[in-house]
Amino acid sequence: MERTRREFLLSLSALGMGAVLPSSLLEPFFSSPSPGIKPLVVVKGSSPYDITKKAIEAIGGIKRFVSRNDIVVIKPNMSWDRLPEQAANTNPMVVKAVVELCYQAGAKKVKVFDNSINNARRCYVRSGIAEAAREAGADVHFVDRRKFRRMKVGGQALSEWFIYTEAVEADKLINIPIAKDHSLTRLTMGMKNFIGFCGGRRSRLHQRIHQVIADLANFFKPTLVVLDATRILTANGPQGGDLSYVKRLDMVIVGEDQVAVDAYGATLFGISPGDIGYIRIARDMGLGVMDLNKVPIKRLTV
């Protein structure tokens, strides 16, 4: 049976509470396509853990985004059998900081997973994310193939696809990508990170990849995006491997507007946001603001 993400969640609510929640209660997660201008926070400093906590504090604190008893899904990029210094996966300390904050806000459970490209066990361990997230109390588990369900994405290129059910069942979704080069899409940051929630033959997603990414961003609409730019991969992405491709920026960018976050990320590579197809399309779809001149940016150093 094909269902939209909203229908899916509403039906779960109905099953759980015997009544269908008013859709307005779901609005923080399923915001309207005209989000208005939302600020970005950019924090620099040598400790990925400290700058992440500082950035979330500066954007208003985690309690703005996570409520008591929430089930939170954190989506890092954990796709590659690579060490943290190779900058192919999200920095584990960034993930750890967010998991801790979610629990401090009263989250019931924080789940961390990714549909890894390389062997999942190796990716989880080598990236350092599994250990760091577990230390902070997260439920880190491997993707279970049986939990992909065909859902109505309702996009222009992706009308329906196999989506990981746990990703849509969560009360809050925090996207924690790494900023890196990508041979197919030029860059991968926040919006592209949702491909990691997709099953099926991913090669089919590559045919209109920029529109597919924008469709997925519209479908998932994360509560918060924490872009890890502590180290960025400047070439040979997405898999990378050589340290000469890695540039240390010691920075995280945090925002609610996923288009603005990716737009800012593009500038770290000297690329105009409008030159990245999916950023432009997402802007055109009303998912956020691409013009950084219109976005209030708070810059801090720790």
Added chain:
Amino acid sequence: MKRKKRYPGSIVFALVFFISAFCLGNDIQKLLPSSSDVFPFKPQGKLLRFKEEGLYDFIDGGAEIYFEYGFTEALSQEYTDGKLTISITIYLMKDEEAAFGIYSANRKVGKKRIKIGGEGVVSDFMLLFWQERFYVVIETFNPGARAKKEMIRMARLVSRKIGRIGAPPSILARLPKGNLIPGSEVFVRGTLGINNQFFFSEKDPFRLKKMGGEGAFADYRFPDGDRFKLFLVRYSRKEDVFLALSRLEAIWRKQGFVKEQKNKIAFWRYRAGYYLVKKSGNFLSIVLGALNKENGLKIINLCP
């Protein structure tokens, strides 16, 4: 009667096809070092094999550029001696040019080059080389002097098994040599290869794949600090040069490039850079972003 005559031919053809495919598969596997070759290392974990679209399962979106060059099969095996782990991945590409192409797209200028196969580069975590139809990636997660030495030893073993070296794409010989940064040459066959070197537009003006063209990028450096890329394109038909050029001009105009001069060589300005374009026979030469017009002119005048 006719049917009877057809059967033996079809069967022989099918047998030849399957036997060839089987032998080829086995041959690639034979390129991997055996336990005795790499003692005290021994294979760890299972051999991973990815054929055609199966490459998506290995590197997902990263696979697309391999397909653009022409990919056939990849094998990956990890080796360990208990302290050090090294993995060898061998990509069998469609032809020698494809193998050089993907190698050139992945190596990085300034990395230490080593004489293995056609050419290789090595760093703490990785060793890459190309040879014949193969692109070989050797990696470790335990960097250090010993790891590097072992990676080189394994690379030489694979290289010896491949045997023949192969030739790089002939278009590289047409790149001007003076001021060229060694190791910056990149062979391209399509949009992804081009856009990974220099982003022209999502609407690819060159359409190399469709028109059967090929291209080469190289970086040039001058004593005054000027550094820019040259893109050299060769089509099989002269008409395609005109078509590509007219598409490129339309894109550049939209992007705000300003054409300053048009003789045999067209000069365009965009921000602080000069973009020079020359067409000659089947070739299209483009200087990308020279800060000093004369430097750009010097290079483009040496192009076909």
